[in-house]
Amino acid sequence: MLGAAAVLCVAPLALGSYQLYLAQLMMINVIAAAGLNLLTGNCGQISLCHSSFMAIGAYASALVVIRTGLSFLPALAIGTFAAALLGACLGYPARRLSGLYLALVTLGFLQLVQILIEEFPELTGGVRGLSVPKPQVLGYAIRSDFALYYVLLGAAAFAVFLADNLQRSRFGRAFNAVRQSAFAAQALGIPLGRTKLVAFTLAAGFAGLSGGLMAVAVGFMDPTEFGISTSLRQITFIVVGGLGSVAGSVLGAVLLTGLPEFLRGTQEYADLVYAAILLGSLLFMPRGIKGLLDDLWSLRLVRKPATP
Numbered sequence: 001m002l003g004a005a006a007v008l009c010v011a012p013l014a015l016g017s018y019q020l021y022l023a024q025l026m027m028i029n030v031i032a033a034a035g036l037n038l039l040t041g042n043c044g045q046i047s048l049c050h051s052s053f054m055a056i057g058a059y060a061s062a063l064v065v066i067r068t069g070l071s072f073l074p075a076l077a078i079g080t081f082a083a084a085l086l087g088a089c090l091g092y093p094a095r096r097l098s099g100l101y102l103a104l105v106t107l108g109f110l111q112l113v114q115i116l117i118e119e120f121p122e123l124t125g126g127v128r129g130l131s132v133p134k135p136q137v138l139g140y141a142i143r144s145d146f147a148l149y150y151v152l153l154g155a156a157a158f159a160v161f162l163a164d165n166l167q168r169s170r171f172g173r174a175f176n177a178v179r180q181s182a183f184a185a186q187a188l189g190i191p192l193g194r195t196k197l198v199a200f201t202l203a204a205g206f207a208g209l210s211g212g213l214m215a216v217a218v219g220f221m222d223p224t225e226f227g228i229s230t231s232l233r234q235i236t237f238i239v240v241g242g243l244g245s246v247a248g249s250v251l252g253a254v255l256l257t258g259l260p261e262f263l264r265g266t267q268e269y270a271d272l273v274y275a276a277i278l279l280g281s282l283l284f285m286p287r288g289i290k291g292l293l294d295d296l297w298s299l300r301l302v303r304k305p306a307t308p
Contacts, residue, residue, distance in 0.1 A: 035159075036206070044178060052226060238252055240277060240288055259273070
């Protein structure tokens with residue numbers, strides 16, 4: 001872990017402008033995937049509106065900066081809180097649903113958010129988009145990609161640390177119990193509705209944080225960037241990486257965010273490629289990359305000769 005941290009700290013020195021931007025997107029997707037993994041991978045609740053909470057965090061934080069002149073960090077906190085609050089508002093009525101019905105409710109919420117963004121162009125810019133000013137932290141304007149890289153790196157490290165600790169906490173154990181058997185969890189005294197509500201709120205908060213960071217990293221927001229394709233890609237990240245694993249979320253987000261670099265000539269088929277990867281992972285690698293690595297490591301230990 002220390003070696004990986006050292007590599008991440010010195011990586012900007014060896015990266016070009018486009019590679020640096022790609023690394024920034026990787027860290028933003030890591031944050032979003034870590035939150036979705038808590039909801040879907042651990043708690044077993046399907047959500048097709050994760051990108052909507054990213055949009056809420058992005059637009060809320062950007063509008064706070066533009067309208068009030070507040071600095072980046074308080075605006076980011078407000079955007080994250082707004083996304084978490086709306087996640088709780090959606091999770092409260094949806095806590096009684098599961099499976100296909102829950103997926104349809106979250107899909108409807110995604111369409112509602114997109115319509116609201118497009119129908120208030122004087123506030124959100126509508127389909128024309130919204131320009132986001134450069135962030136300011138403690139009175140210092142972050143104008144270089146290098147400085148922004150380290151801000152995103154710190155945010156991603158914090159999000160991964162928080163998600164890992166949440167998984168190990170009583171909330172994480174309750175999430176796993178609800179996913180494995182709702183009846184058994186209820187028999188053990190775990191409140192199903194409250195547990196699902198907490199999972200929705202946390203996932204929305206992570207998504208809002210990643211959306212606010214994406215707004216300043218990209219510098220421009222377009223409602224089409226927060227559509228169903230983005231939500232499906234977030235699901236692909238955690239399925240390919242490994243459901244229920246923070247490390248798997250990181251692996252999936254990093255590898256699949258870098259995938260467009262190898263698909264430059266076939267960008268119009270990007271969604272088809274992601275769908276094929278998702279289907280192939282479900283069929284041939286259901287535990288994801290993390291599960292495959294665990295199996296290979298276990299096999300290595302079994303074949304390792306005993307030391308005399």
